[in-house]
Amino acid sequence: xxxxxxxxxxxxxxxxxxxxxxxxxxxxxxxxxxxxxxxxxxxxxxxxxxxxxxxxxxxxxxxxxxxxxxxxxxxxxxxxxxxxxxxxxxxxxxxxxxxxxxxxxxxxxxxxxxx
Amino acid sequence: xxxxxxxxxxxxxxxxxxxxxxxxxxxxxxxxxxxxxxxxxxxxxxxxxxxxxxxxxxxxxxxxxxxxxxxxxxxxxxxxxxxxxxxxxxxxxxxxxxxxxxxxxxxxxxxx
Numbered sequence: 001x002x003x004x005x006x007x008x009x010x011x012x013x014x015x016x017x018x019x020x021x022x023x024x025x026x027x028x029x030x031x032x033x034x035x036x037x038x039x040x041x042x043x044x045x046x047x048x049x050x051x052x053x054x055x056x057x058x059x060x061x062x063x064x065x066x067x068x069x070x071x072x073x074x075x076x077x078x079x080x081x082x083x084x085x086x087x088x089x090x091x092x093x094x095x096x097x098x099x100x101x102x103x104x105x106x107x108x109x110x111x112x113x114x115x
Numbered sequence: 116x117x118x119x120x121x122x123x124x125x126x127x128x129x130x131x132x133x134x135x136x137x138x139x140x141x142x143x144x145x146x147x148x149x150x151x152x153x154x155x156x157x158x159x160x161x162x163x164x165x166x167x168x169x170x171x172x173x174x175x176x177x178x179x180x181x182x183x184x185x186x187x188x189x190x191x192x193x194x195x196x197x198x199x200x201x202x203x204x205x206x207x208x209x210x211x212x213x214x215x216x217x218x219x220x221x222x223x224x225x226x227x
Contacts, residue, residue: 004157042220043119044206044218045218091157102160103158103160105158105159106157107155107156
């Protein structure tokens, strides 16, 4: 099955700096890659996703890049704010089809933005 | 509009006791998922329903776990008997078909 590795496990940045979280996946047939933000005591919330037919997607301060050849995808947060502090999970869908029901999640990155 | 509602929020039980978790998905969402999230890990799928049918329960430990989704709306996940290793957060999520997953806040289970 799919295996998703996520790095780093913790990341501390100063407010206004950029943060980058990286993931690799093993199943070359995977074609849907969402990112979730999980705040303390809450369930994960989708913040951005990308499908394998595009290499980059941006939504205001958040961007995701995908390198299918290398099986890498990354989350980029610019101009970080204290409210960005949370655990971030990457995920990949098993097999083709783009369905998100068989998501395999990474282990998460605890992002701390210091004021 | 209300999101995915789960109860209870916390549950503490002794090992070998039964426990049940309840989930009310977003209105109109036909697909419902139960995930388990161990401390410091990402969620892992236990079971997926499309309407009232369990279409993927390959990750559900069927010797002690059971789930049902009567009438294709609310769902209940049960563990009987609970073991120490079952301590985790149990997350329910729903979606409209294969659309975006919306997660509830979860039930944090502690087995002593």
